[in-house]
Amino acid sequence: xxxxxxxxxxxxxxxxxxxxxxxxxxSLLGRAGKDVLLVDPQSFPRRKxxxxxxxxxxxxxxxxxxxxxxxxxxxxxxxxxxTIHHEDGAVSNLGNNDSxxxxxxxxxxxxxxxxxxxxxxLDCPSVELSTGLVRAVEKFxxxxxxxxxxxxxxxxxxxVVACGGGASALFPELEVESASEERYGLAxxxxxxxxxxxxSLGESHRKxxxxxxxxxxxxxxxxxxxxxxxxxxxxxxxxxxxxxSKLSKQDILQQAFRLVKKSGFEISTxxxxxxxxxxxxxxxxxxxxxxxIVGDAVERFDPIGGMGxxxxxxxxxxxxxxxxxxxxSPERGLARYYRERGRVARLxxxxxxxxxxxxxxxxxxxxQLVTWSPSLALVVMAALKSQFPRSQQFAEVFEWTSxxxxxxxxxxxxxxxxxxxxxxxx
Ligand SMILES: Cc1cc2nc3c(=O)[nH]c(=O)nc-3n(C[C@H](O)[C@H](O)[C@H](O)COP(=O)(O)OP(=O)(O)OC[C@H]3O[C@@H](n4cnc5c(N)ncnc54)[C@H](O)[C@@H]3O)c2cc1C
Numbered sequence: 001x002x003x004x005x006x007x008x009x010x011x012x013x014x015x016x017x018x019x020x021x022x023x024x025x026x027s028l029l030g031r032a033g034k035d036v037l038l039v040d041p042q043s044f045p046r047r048k049x050x051x052x053x054x055x056x057x058x059x060x061x062x063x064x065x066x067x068x069x070x071x072x073x074x075x076x077x078x079x080x081x082x083t084i085h086h087e088d089g090a091v092s093n094l095g096n097n098d099s100x101x102x103x104x105x106x107x108x109x110x111x112x113x114x115x116x117x118x119x120x121x122l123d124c125p126s127v128e129l130s131t132g133l134v135r136a137v138e139k140f141x142x143x144x145x146x147x148x149x150x151x152x153x154x155x156x157x158x159x160v161v162a163c164g165g166g167a168s169a170l171f172p173e174l175e176v177e178s179a180s181e182e183r184y185g186l187a188x189x190x191x192x193x194x195x196x197x198x199x200s201l202g203e204s205h206r207k208x209x210x211x212x213x214x215x216x217x218x219x220x221x222x223x224x225x226x227x228x229x230x231x232x233x234x235x236x237x238x239x240x241x242x243x244x245s246k247l248s249k250q251d252i253l254q255q256a257f258r259l260v261k262k263s264g265f266e267i268s269t270x271x272x273x274x275x276x277x278x279x280x281x282x283x284x285x286x287x288x289x290x291x292x293i294v295g296d297a298v299e300r301f302d303p304i305g306g307m308g309x310x311x312x313x314x315x316x317x318x319x320x321x322x323x324x325x326x327x328x329s330p331e332r333g334l335a336r337y338y339r340e341r342g343r344v345a346r347l348x349x350x351x352x353x354x355x356x357x358x359x360x361x362x363x364x365x366x367x368q369l370v371t372w373s374p375s376l377a378l379v380v381m382a383a384l385k386s387q388f389p390r391s392q393q394f395a396e397v398f399e400w401t402s403x404x405x406x407x408x409x410x411x412x413x414x415x416x417x418x419x420x421x422x423x424x425x426x
Contacts (some may be wrong), residue, residue, distance in 0.1 A: 011035045013323060014146050014156040016134045016170070018044065020110075021295030021312035022162030023118040028065065028320040030124025037154060038121060039130045039146075040163075045115035049187040049276035051236035051303055053079065053213055053226045054113075055105040055351075058310030061317065067117055075112055077227045078103035078211055085216040085262070093212070102382070103211075105306060107226040107234065130154075134163070137170055139290050142330075158323050158330065159291040162316065165277075167284075167297035177285035180302065183221065185276030186237045186252060190260060191269040193231055214263040215304070220247060222304065223259045233265055238279065238303060249273075279303060281352070283345070288338050290330075292319035299345055305352030314348075315341050354380070 013029055015022045018040035026038040054062075059076075062068045080103050084092040121127050132149035137159060144159040161167050168174065214225040220243035226234040235256050239247070253273075260267060283299035295312035318340050326333025 009143050009155045009157050011037045011128075011154065011156040013037075013158040013160055014039065014134075014144065014154060015160040015162055016040075016137075016146075017161070017163035017166065017295075017297070018042070018118055018121070018129075019048070019162065019164065019295070019312075020114055020117060020309050021297075021316040022160065023114065023121045024065070024067070024313055025160050025162060025292075025294065025316040025320050026121035026127050027067075027117060027124065028317060029323065030121055030127035032320075032324055033126055034323070036121075036124075036127045037130055037146075037156065038127060039132065039134050039148065041131060041133050041149070043131065044118045045111045047189075047272055047274050048110050048114065049185055049236070049274040050110055050234075050308070051187065051224050051226050051306060052107055052110055052228060052234045053105055053224075053306040054108050055306050055310045056103055058307075058313050059106050061310075061313050062113075065313075065317065067113075067120065069116065072108070072113060072116060075229070076106040076108045077229055078106050079213050079227065080104060081212045083212045083214045083263070085214065085259070087217045087219065104213075107213075107228045109228055109232075134170065137291070144291070160316070160319055160323075161291050161293040161297045162295050162312075164296035164300075167293060171291075171293075174289075175285040176282045180281045182241055182278045182280045184239045184241065185279045185303065186239070186249070186273060187276065188235045188237075188253070188256060188273040189228075189271035190233050190235065190265070190267050191231055191271055192233070192265055192267040194227075195264045195266060213306075214259075216259040216262070218255065218259070219243070220252075220255075223256055224304065225260060225263050225265070232271070233260065235260060236303060286338065287342075288335055290334065292323065292334065292337055294319050294341075298341070301348060301352045305348075305354075307348045307352045311345060311348050314344050318344070 012034040014037045015026050016039050018038050026036050029036045082094045122129055130148055134146055135149055136147040138145045143157045146154050216223040221239040224236045228234055281300050281302040294315040301307040319337055322333035322337040
C-alpha cells in the first residue's frame, strides 16, 4: 500500500464524516474490499435538520447501489409535485394531476436512511469506525496523515472529505465561490393525519393530492412541508437573517402549525425540532484538490431544490470510482473526479435554480413559465432529470461494488422488537 512519509499506510482510504455522503463512500469501498477508516463524532441514527425530500435522481442511484431496500422503500412516501402557497394567498399546483406517473421524489426519514447506509458500511469487514473528530490533516507525497481527537495519527493513501461545513476548519485555505445570502433553518417533525373529504378547507384544497410538497411563502421566509407517511410530516423552515433575529422560536412554531393546518394536516404531536445554523448555497473554488471532497463539503445546494442528498450520493460514488480506478495514479483520478463532479453539479444546479426560481424568486422566467403552464414546467424538469443516465461511470461503480452487497436480511424491521433505535421515532 502507499507510503505517506515513507511509512506504511494504515488504510486505503480515510473518510471524514459518516452522514449520507461519507457512509455511502465507505459502503462502496468496503464492498470492493478496500481498507477504510470512517470517522465521525456522531452516533447514528441521529436526527438531522433536513427537509427529507429526496429527488427521484438520488432515489434511483440509491436503488442501483442496493440501499433502497424493501425496508427503506416501505417507509418512503412518494411526492408527485409541489403545492405553492404564495404570500398573497394564491395557490399554484405544480404537478398535482394524475398525468404524472413518475414521482418527483420521496419523503424519507434520515433517521432511517442515514443509519441504514452507515450500518451497511460498518457491516463490511474492511471498514473500521472511529467515533471522534478529525482534528487535522496533512498531505505527504503519497498519502495523508490524519490526526484524530484522541491524538492518534493514522495514515492513508486516499482521503475523502465528507464532513459538510466542517471542511473549512480542516482546509482554511480553500476559498468559497459564489455563496448566496445566508438564511437560518429549523426542521420539525409532526405526527397527525391529513384531512380527507370532511375537511373544512375549500374545494380546491381538497382536490390537491396529499402526496405533494407544500411550500408556503411568508414575509419571514419559506415553510416547506414534506409528507413522510400518512401520519408524519417534516416541516423545514428557512428564515431570512433579519427575521430570524426578530422572531422567537415560539412565534415560528406557531406560524408553522398554522401553515401545516392550512395545508390540510391535523397535528397531534410535535415529535422533535432541530435547528440548522447558517444555510446558504455555496461551492468551493477548486478545479482540483489532493483530497476527494464530496457532498456538502464541496458544494451546498439551496435546500428548496432538494438536491443536497442527491449531490452527496452522486459525488461520493464518483469519488469511489476514481479511488478504485486510479490506484497507480492518484493525481489523474482526482483530476477526473473533479471534472466529472463539476459536470454532474452543473446539471443539479440548473434543477435547483429551477425549483428555487419557481418557489422563491418572484420575477424569474421560471416562475412565469410555471404560472403560464405548470405542466410544461414539469415536463422541462423531467427532461433535465433524464439527463442523469446510467452512464459508464456509474455502471462501473455498480459492477465493482455489487459483488458484496449487504444481504437484506441484515436489516431489521423498525417495527420489530430488535430494532435498536426504538427510542427515536422515524
Ligand atoms: C434546513 C435544511 C433543509 C434541507 N433539506 C433538504 C432536502 O429536503 N433534501 C435534500 O436532499 N437536502 C436537504 N438539505 C441538505 C442536506 O441535508 C445535505 O445536503 C446533506 O446532508 C449533505 O450530506 P453530507 O454527507 O455531504 O454532509 P452532512 O450531512 O453535513 O454530514 C457531515 C458529517 O461530517 C461530520 N463531521 C463534521 N466535521 C467533522 C470532523 N472534523 N471530523 C469528523 N467528522 C466530522 C458531521 O458530524 C456529520 O455527520 C437540507 C439542509 C438543511 C440545513
